[in-house]
Amino acid sequence: MQDAATTISAREAPGHSPGRAASRLRSIWRNVFPFIVVGVLWEIVAISGIFPARLFPTIETVARTFFALTANGILPHHAIETLIRLLSGFALAGVFGVTIGILMGRSRLAEDIFLPLVSICAPIPGLAYTPLFLLWFGLGSFSSILLVGFVSAFPVIFNSWTGVKAVKEIWVRSAHSMGADDRRMFTHVILPGALPYILTGLRLGLAQAWRVLVAVEMLAAVPWGLGWLIFGARKFLNTDAMLAGIVVIALIGLLLEKLVFQKIENYTVVRWGMVAA
Amino acid sequence: MVPIAIDNVTLEYDTPAGKVTGVKDVSFDIGASEFICIVGPSGCGKSTLLNVIAGFLPPAAGEIRIDGKAVKGHGMDRGVVFQDFAQLFPWRTALGNVSFGLEMKGIPKAERDKIAREQLRLVKLEKFVDSFPHHLSGGMQQRVAIARALAYNPSVLLMDEPFAALDAMTRDDMQLLLADVWRATRKTVIYVTHNVAEAVYLADRVIVMSAHPGTVQADIRIDLPRPRDPLSLEFVDCQKQLMRHLGHKVSGNGAGH
Ligand SMILES: Nc1ncnc2c1ncn2[C@@H]1O[C@H](COP(=O)(O)OP(=O)(O)OP(=O)(O)O)[C@@H](O)[C@H]1O
Ligand SMILES: [Mg+2]
Numbered sequence: 001m002q003d004a005a006t007t008i009s010a011r012e013a014p015g016h017s018p019g020r021a022a023s024r025l026r027s028i029w030r031n032v033f034p035f036i037v038v039g040v041l042w043e044i045v046a047i048s049g050i051f052p053a054r055l056f057p058t059i060e061t062v063a064r065t066f067f068a069l070t071a072n073g074i075l076p077h078h079a080i081e082t083l084i085r086l087l088s089g090f091a092l093a094g095v096f097g098v099t100i101g102i103l104m105g106r107s108r109l110a111e112d113i114f115l116p117l118v119s120i121c122a123p124i125p126g127l128a129y130t131p132l133f134l135l136w137f138g139l140g141s142f143s144s145i146l147l148v149g150f151v152s153a154f155p156v157i158f159n160s161w162t163g164v165k166a167v168k169e170i171w172v173r174s175a176h177s178m179g180a181d182d183r184r185m186f187t188h189v190i191l192p193g194a195l196p197y198i199l200t201g202l203r204l205g206l207a208q209a210w211r212v213l214v215a216v217e218m219l220a221a222v223p224w225g226l227g228w229l230i231f232g233a234r235k236f237l238n239t240d241a242m243l244a245g246i247v248v249i250a251l252i253g254l255l256l257e258k259l260v261f262q263k264i265e266n267y268t269v270v271r272w273g274m275v276a277a
Numbered sequence: 278m279v280p281i282a283i284d285n286v287t288l289e290y291d292t293p294a295g296k297v298t299g300v301k302d303v304s305f306d307i308g309a310s311e312f313i314c315i316v317g318p319s320g321c322g323k324s325t326l327l328n329v330i331a332g333f334l335p336p337a338a339g340e341i342r343i344d345g346k347a348v349k350g351h352g353m354d355r356g357v358v359f360q361d362f363a364q365l366f367p368w369r370t371a372l373g374n375v376s377f378g379l380e381m382k383g384i385p386k387a388e389r390d391k392i393a394r395e396q397l398r399l400v401k402l403e404k405f406v407d408s409f410p411h412h413l414s415g416g417m418q419q420r421v422a423i424a425r426a427l428a429y430n431p432s433v434l435l436m437d438e439p440f441a442a443l444d445a446m447t448r449d450d451m452q453l454l455l456a457d458v459w460r461a462t463r464k465t466v467i468y469v470t471h472n473v474a475e476a477v478y479l480a481d482r483v484i485v486m487s488a489h490p491g492t493v494q495a496d497i498r499i500d501l502p503r504p505r506d507p508l509s510l511e512f513v514d515c516q517k518q519l520m521r522h523l524g525h526k527v528s529g530n531g532a533g534h
Contacts, residue, residue, distance in 0.1 A: 170364045173333050178378035178429055179353040188377075192368040272367040273411025 057240045065240040066247060079248050081224035082213065085141055089148025090209045094202060096149070097156025101201070102190070104157070105164025118157055126151035126212035130219055139221040147216055152209035159201025163194030196269045203261055210253065279354070279432050279465055281307040281330070285339035288322075288329055298490035299325035302339070305484055305493055310463040314476035316523065317486030317494075323469040324360055326491070327435050330467060331357050343433065353378075356431035358422045358439045360469075365410040371397060371421045372406040378429025396424035399454055401447075416442040420451065427458060434466045441471065452478055456504065473523070477515045478505055485522045495522045 039059060045051070046058040057065075069075035100118075103110040129147060137143035167190055175189045191198075217227025226245045233241040269275040283306070288299040300322035307313050315323050328334045330341055332351040341348040343355075356378075358364075365374050372393050379389035397406055400420040402413075410418050419439055426434060440448045456479060459466055470476050476483045477499055485495040497519060501511055 168363060170359055170361050171366060173331070173351070174357065174359070174364050174366075174425075175377070175381075176333075176351040177331060177353065177355060177357045177431075178425075179381040180377075181381075184381060189366070192366070195368075268368070272409055274367050 054237050055239050057243065062240050062243045062247070065238075066244040069241065069244055075229075075244060075248060078224050078226050078229045078245070079252065081141075081222070082217065082226040083252065085145050085148065085217075085225065086209055086213050089145045089213065090152060090206055092145070092149030093151075093153040093156050093205050093209065097153040097201065097205060098160045098198060100153075101157040101160025101198075102164050102186075102194070104161040105194070106186075106190070111161075114157070115161075118154060122154040122158065126208065127215050130212075130216050133216075134220060141220075141222055144213060144216045144220050144222065148209045148213045151212045152205040155204035155208055156198075156201040159197045159204065160194065163197025163201070164190060166197060167193035192268075192272075196275045199261070199265055199269065203257075206256065206261075210249065214249065279344040280309045281344075281433065281465060281467075282342040283307070283326075283330070283339075284342065286326070286329055286336045286341065287338040288325055288334055289337050290325075298322075299334075300329070300486075301490040301492050303486075303491070303493055304339075305496055307465060307467065308481075310465055312459055312466045312479055312481045313468065314480035314483045315467065315469045315486060316471065316473065316476050316483060316519070317491060318488045318523075319471075320489045321486045322489065322491030323486060324437050326486075327357070327437050327467065327469055331355050331435050353381075353429070354431055355433045355435055356426035356429065358419070358426045358434075358436040360437040360441075362415045362418050362442070364422055365418055365425075367410050370407050370409055371402060371413070371424075374410070374421055375425045375428045377425065382429060393424070393428055396428045397421070399427075399458075400424045401450065414442075416444070416447065419443070423451070423455075430462075432464060434464050434468075436466065437469045438471065439468075440475070448475075455479065460503075473516050473519050474507060477501075477512060477519060478507060483519060485519070497522065 043059060046053070046056050050056070053061075066075070100110075100114055104114050104118075105111070126147065129151065133143045133147040133150075137146055171189050171193055172185065175185055180188060214227035214230070217225040218231035222228055226249055230242045230245040233239070233245070265275065266277070270277045284304055286303045287301050290297045290299055303322075303326060315326065317323055325334065329336050330348070332341075332348050332355070366377070369377065372390065375393035375396050376389040379392060384392075394403065394406060397403055400423055402417060402420055402424070405413060405417065410421065413421065419442055423436070423439055426436070440451050443451060452475060455466075458464075468476075468479060480499050483495075483497045483499060484493055485497065486492065487494040499515055501509075501515060505512060
């Protein structure tokens with residue numbers, strides 16, 4: 001046992017090699033470098049005065065606004081309202097999307113019913129549904145959440161469906177010959193076998209949810225939310241507040257990716273060798 | 278343990294290019310607790326036949342009867358080791374894979390872990406119980422698959438070239454192990470191989486299949502006493518006889534493989 005553990009960790013992570021710290025630094029540098037370039041260019045444009053300072057604030061101004069709005073609680077309030085809508089809508093998409101996708105993958109009937117519907121509805125931009133949802137469900141949070149759930153369900157459905165189709169027949173046969181019934185075939189074989197695709201679907205769904213949510217917040221007359229902050233700031237030419245809102249969206253997206261998706265992936269499909277790290 | 282009748286089995290694959298015959302009019306009987314090896318050129322339909330017996334492919338004509346009952350689909354009475362390395366579940370460790378069948382039977386965790394560990398020890402993988410399949414070599418994965426098929430104790434074992442990826446030493450060990458398991462448990466075994474020496478070492482009877490579309494070309498009884506000595510004259514004679522059936526040119530003293 002001890003043997004096996006050491007061999008594997010030696011192969012997984014070249015942990016004891018002296019080059020590790022250096023390669024770590026290099027990878028950080030690679031990630032940061034493009035931002036530095038863009039930042040420098042930004043500052044040059046801002047300082048040059050091509051645009052009025054009101055419309056094209058320096059990074060320093062944006063940062064100051066960002067911290068001021070964070071300190072007085074306004075930015076966190078917007079962010080939390082948006083996050084609640086995002087996660088509620090995305091949860092709907094996750095639950096219904098995975099269920100429908102797997103049903104389509106497992107049952108011919110479900111495939112025949114859902115596939116034409118899904119294929120037609122999926123390519124329509126989320127924003128095109130917005131007026132309908134606002135008319136049906138009224139202005140405000142509720143219809144935003146429903147819309148986010150509806151629109152972001154499509155990539156989840158498609159990928160779950162593909163994932164079930166991609167489950168290797170030989171796994172199903174092995175499980176059958178070892179006596180797996182339908183329920184355990186599902187939980188012990190189909191679900192883990194389709195997981196790489198399901199995770200991809202959820203990722204794409206979340207990106208979709210962001211896009212439509214920020215847009216719909218601008219239209220749904222919600223009192224709080226990052227979309228509303230960005231849109232509302234336009235009236236008073238508060239470009240620094242708009243940019244601060246955009247920064248928050250980027251930060252939340254980054255955190256969800258690094259702390260949620262990558263963690264789940266590393267613990268499952270990467271550890272199982274089904275997806276390269 | 279159980280007799281199997283293979284009665285005029287034909288299977289055709291539907292492909293975009295038309296029908297492809299997998300096996301054609303295959304008939305032979307397998308006695309209870311008999312060890313059968315199937316040999317034949319690549320593409321003759323050995324894997325196909327095994328999948329029909331396992332119940333994964335319904336035959337276009339004919340039927341398989343196990344213990345007198347016609348096979349209608351897969352069943353826990355038949356353990357399968359496939360030719361494909363990808364048969365293990367990547368999301369389960371070696372131990373998790375081997376205990377799968379026991380888990381399906383509802384055996385408590387402590388006990389199934391104990392049985393699975395023992396099976397992994399028999400295939401010499403006790404150091405790798407906690408490894409995921411993608412960290413094991415092809416031959417090691419195949420040994421896990423064998424342990425997995427043995428662990429839940431099916432009465433029939435269907436094995437498709439399980440040792441093809443092993444080095445000669447490990448293969449000898451595994452053949453010895455399989456012969457021991459078979460002697461102790463009296464399972465009925467159907468074993469596909471390319472290796473003539475392996476067939477003579479393991480089998481009570483060898484079914485020789487002709488090239489595609491596969492039919493039974495010869496049914497040869499190996500009457501050597503067990504345990505068999507691969508260096509004995511009788512053993513080499515049997516090998517030569519078998520190779521002649523396979524269409525090899527056999528020189529005076531040549532043993533293949
Ligand atoms: N899934 C499939 N779809 C279509 N045709 C197939 C399929 N599997 C096998 N065949 C065809 O059936 C025939 C028998 O194939 P099979 O895999 O049973 O051969 P085999 O004897 O096991 O060969 P090998 O020794 O190379 O494993 C082959 O000619 C092949 O073309
Ligand atoms: Mg084969």
